[in-house]
Amino acid sequence: MDFGPSDEPVALKILIAGGFGVGKTTLVGSISEIRPLRTEEVLSDRGIGIDDVEGVESKTTTTVAMDFGRITIREGLVVYLFGTPGQERFWFMWDELSYGALGAVVLADTRRLTDCFPSIDYFEQRGTPFIVAVNCFDGADRYEAEEVRVALDLDLDVPVLLCDVRRRTSAKTVLVTLVEHSLKVLTASQP
Amino acid sequence: MTRWMDEEAGPIVRPYALIGGRTRSSGDTLDLVALVTATGAFPSNGFVPSPEQERILSLVTEATSVADVASELDLPLGVVRVLLGDLKDHKLISIGRASASERILKEVINGLRAL
Numbered sequence: 001m002d003f004g005p006s007d008e009p010v011a012l013k014i015l016i017a018g019g020f021g022v023g024k025t026t027l028v029g030s031i032s033e034i035r036p037l038r039t040e041e042v043l044s045d046r047g048i049g050i051d052d053v054e055g056v057e058s059k060t061t062t063t064v065a066m067d068f069g070r071i072t073i074r075e076g077l078v079v080y081l082f083g084t085p086g087q088e089r090f091w092f093m094w095d096e097l098s099y100g101a102l103g104a105v106v107l108a109d110t111r112r113l114t115d116c117f118p119s120i121d122y123f124e125q126r127g128t129p130f131i132v133a134v135n136c137f138d139g140a141d142r143y144e145a146e147e148v149r150v151a152l153d154l155d156l157d158v159p160v161l162l163c164d165v166r167r168r169t170s171a172k173t174v175l176v177t178l179v180e181h182s183l184k185v186l187t188a189s190q191p
Numbered sequence: 192m193t194r195w196m197d198e199e200a201g202p203i204v205r206p207y208a209l210i211g212g213r214t215r216s217s218g219d220t221l222d223l224v225a226l227v228t229a230t231g232a233f234p235s236n237g238f239v240p241s242p243e244q245e246r247i248l249s250l251v252t253e254a255t256s257v258a259d260v261a262s263e264l265d266l267p268l269g270v271v272r273v274l275l276g277d278l279k280d281h282k283l284i285s286i287g288r289a290s291a292s293e294r295i296l297k298e299v300i301n302g303l304r305a306l
Contacts, residue, residue: 009254010289011224012299031306037258039268063267068258073302077295080224080258100222102291168306176303183296190293 009076014178015097016067017084017123018107019115023135024083025067027107027165031172032069032081039064039093064093079175084119094122103129103182105174107165111140113151120152129185131159133174210273218276223268226254226287227275238281244274251284 016024028034040063067083082097084104098104104123108116116132123130134148143151145160154160159181163170210216229251234240240248243264250263261271278284291299 008289009226009287010291010295011226011256012291012295013222013224035259035262036265037262037268038266039261040270068262070259071303071306073299076254077298077302078256079299079303080256082223082258097223100224100288100290102296172303172306176300179296179300179303182291183293183300186291186296187293 010078012077012079013097013101014079014081014175015084015101015104015128016081016107017104017116017119017130019109019112019119022107022109022112022115023137023165024107027105027133027135027171027174028067028069028081028083030165030168030170031175032071035068035070037066037068039066098123098126098128101128103131103178103185105178106130106132108132108134108148108152109137109140110134110143110148111137113148116152120154129178129182131161131174131178131181133161133163133165133177135165136162210270216273216276217280218272218274221257221272221275221286222288223258224256224288226256226289227251227260227284228254228287230283230285232282234281234283236281238277240278240283241274244278244283247271247274247278248283254287 016027018024025034064085066085067081069081071079071081073079084097085093104119106116106119106123120130120132132148132152132154134143134145136142145162149158149160152160159177161174161177163174165171165174227247229248243266246264247260250260255263257268257271257275260275261268264271266274275284279286
């Protein structure tokens with residue numbers, strides 16, 4: 001599946017998903033240079049009561065800051081990390097984000113495991129390769145990766161690992177695990 | 192280019208004023224990591240690039256992702272897509288999107304490990 005000459009620039013996209021406050025921004029910051037990126041979205045009905053638009057009824061869009069990080073592997077080969085919005089009302093951004101993505105890291109917090117169900121459902125349905133990284137928060141009970149796999153009802157081929165996204169080495173392991181998984185999926189899909 | 196900046200509110204000109212209030216263009220479907228490169232062609236048919244489009248053209252002399260363009264210009268993605276759509280329609284930029292090959296992924300894995 002090689003395209004073009006080897007010096008053709010390549011940009012790859014990795015998504016960082018998971019519930020609100022699970023450490024997505026911290027993960028992106030541990031491993032890459034965070035850059036500002038704003039997007040603007042139509043205010044849906046779901047924003048009513050959250051975004052107070054009374055008196056500014058013509059305002060139908062809102063600006064959302066996204067987590068966006070860049071890792072330069074070499075000249076002409078860059079990996080971009082995009083944090084998916086944590087709030088449910090930004091779901092409609094996901095299709096665009098996940099299009100053509102190399103894969104996704106679903107961050108999980110064992111104290112609020114159900115928060116990552118929507119992300120897992122989404123990537124399973126779309127066929128986007130993903131791994132589950134359990135962010136070990138201070139003070140949270142420790143679980144083995146396999147216990148989390150069972151609790152999340154994950155297929156055996158979905159990698160699950162424990163991590164501490166504040167640590168660069170741990171964040172690195174998470175990304176390497178994902179790209180290795182994506183490579184495996186890619187290789188398996190080739191005749 | 193210097194712009195009027197308000198520390199809290201950002202640029203004084205509202206983003207959509209930069210694109211004549213439009214929200215739709217041929218740039219709508221541009222992926223965040225699609226790579227934009229200036230073609231070096233001259234504007235034709237009376238098209239005059241806006242100051243923001245001139246900034247884009249000077250930025251993308253080498254392949255630059257859509258997300259990086261938006262980040263560098265500090266403009267919302269939707270606005271940047273419209274600006275890029277115009278430039279593309281007038282053949283001032285080309286858009287590329289290479290897929291990941293096995294070889295590239297292996298290179299990424301090694302590169303990440305070496306970070």
